Amino acid sequence: MLDTEQIKRFAAEFDPQPFHLDxxxxxxxxxxxxxxxxxxxxxxxxxxxxxSVPLADGVIGASTEVAxxxxxxxxxxxxVFSEVVDxxxxxxxxxxxxxxxxxxxxxxxxxxxxxFTAKMPVFKRERAHR
Amino acid sequence: MLDTEQIKRFAAEFDPQPFHLDxxxxxxxxxxxxxxxxxxxxxxxxxxxxxSVPLADGVIGASTEVAxxxxxxxxxxxxVFSEVVDxxxxxxxxxxxxxxxxxxxxxxxxxxxxxFTAKMPVFKRERAHR
Numbered sequence: 460m461l462d463t464e465q466i467k468r469f470a471a472e473f474d475p476q477p478f479h480l481d482x483x484x485x486x487x488x489x490x491x492x493x494x495x496x497x498x499x500x501x502x503x504x505x506x507x508x509x510x511s512v513p514l515a516d517g518v519i520g521a522s523t524e525v526a527x528x529x530x531x532x533x534x535x536x537x538x539v540f541s542e543v544v545d546x547x548x549x550x551x552x553x554x555x556x557x558x559x560x561x562x563x564x565x566x567x568x569x570x571x572x573x574x575f576t577a578k579m580p581v582f583k584r585e586r587a588h589r
Numbered sequence: 590m591l592d593t594e595q596i597k598r599f600a601a602e603f604d605p606q607p608f609h610l611d612x613x614x615x616x617x618x619x620x621x622x623x624x625x626x627x628x629x630x631x632x633x634x635x636x637x638x639x640x641s642v643p644l645a646d647g648v649i650g651a652s653t654e655v656a657x658x659x660x661x662x663x664x665x666x667x668x669v670f671s672e673v674v675d676x677x678x679x680x681x682x683x684x685x686x687x688x689x690x691x692x693x694x695x696x697x698x699x700x701x702x703x704x705f706t707a708k709m710p711v712f713k714r715e716r717a718h719r
Contacts, residue, residue, distance in 0.1 A: 472632075472636070473635055473636050474632070474635050474636065474639060475636070476648065477647075478647060488646070489647070489649060497653075498632050501628060502632070503603070505603055505604050505626070505628055506602070506603050506604065506605070509604060509605055516618070516619060517618065520627060520657070521656065522654065523627075523655050523656070524652065524653065524654050525650075525652070525655065526652035527651070
């Protein structure tokens, strides 16, 4: 579970804006209450993906899109749901494809906090029976 | 300047893949040598943006795109170059516009490590002479 101290620690290092650091300042902001940096939500999402996505060469994004429909708040427990939405074989490199994966980061009630889409280079495995 | 210890510390917390954690493992990977997590490059970029972009309501991305043309390595000094590429007034909210900002994160030699594009909601300032 994400707590206030973690939110403030990440923000102090990488995204030191008042609405990520201070409850009172956050009340007066667009967020209405303390919210995690979107990059903190993304970093936690990456951790969950690395622990679960079975790509032999690693989870390496060539290009990505990230959007945050709702703020991430203290006390939320984040979960990630991913699907492969496209696999495009490379024309120039016959052993490579570009896999497009769409991942939703949701809170404990299933509300979507972040939508992350990544295009990733993936290599074919050598086949023994060739 | 980004050092090996910072790269490994971020990776251990958020992106624990061998090529971000271990020099030997990185040699055998797509990266060829130890590389920072792309999200670490993005987080450092955000820090530099927060310190320099003069948006009164904060640097808040509604939706973003991130791509990494080159890996970020230990010993690099990162710098960010940004330009506003579009300002689209909102039809539904007359005091709001969506600003599109494109930011290149470059190393000390000017090589582009990351291209980051963000669409950000920006509000008009109250004008005293109305």
